[in-house]
Amino acid sequence: QVQLVESGGGLVQAGGSLRLSCASSGRTFSSYAMGWFRQAPGKERELVAAIAISWRGSSTYYSDSVKGRFTISRDNAKNTVYLQMNSLEPEDSAVYYCAARPGAIATSPADFGSWGQGTQVTVSS
Numbered sequence: 444q445v446q447l448v449e450s451g452g453g454l455v456q457a458g459g460s461l462r463l464s465c466a467s468s469g470r471t472f473s474s475y476a477m478g479w480f481r482q483a484p485g486k487e488r489e490l491v492a493a494i495a496i497s498w499r500g501s502s503t504y505y506s507d508s509v510k511g512r513f514t515i516s517r518d519n520a521k522n523t524v525y526l527q528m529n530s531l532e533p534e535d536s537a538v539y540y541c542a543a544r545p546g547a548i549a550t551s552p553a554d555f556g557s558w559g560q561g562t563q564v565t566v567s568s
Contacts, residue, residue, distance in 0.1 A: 444557045445469030447541045452562030455531055459566070463526040465541030465559055476548045477517060477524040478555060481537035481564075488540070492526060493548040504548050508534075531566045538563050
């Protein structure tokens with residue numbers, strides 16, 4: 444397991460942008476698939492974006508609700524993964540969690556063994 448620390452959440456108006464960062468303490472960061480999940484009150488935790496690196500190159504996943512608005516990226520030299528969020532909508536308001544798992548991308552929270560503490564994103568209308 445790795446330790447993860449998120450930052451970058453806050454309050455933004457609809458249409459605005461935020462960038463979330465997740466710093467990892469692991470020595471083998473590049474071998475981990477990294478995901479950004481979110482959980483709104485009364486809703487299940489959902490995967491919004493994920494990124495992994497394999498011999499085939501970099502692969503990404505986006506949920507339909509954020510595709511075209513959010514971009515996930517990683518800097519393996521800094522052990523950090525980012526989530527650039529543009530054109531934010533009130534429906535994007537949630538606690539956002541960074542998560543890690545060895546190997547390939549998975550979409551279920553149960554498949555990720557390492558989690559950050561979460562960062563709140565609030566989008567006002």
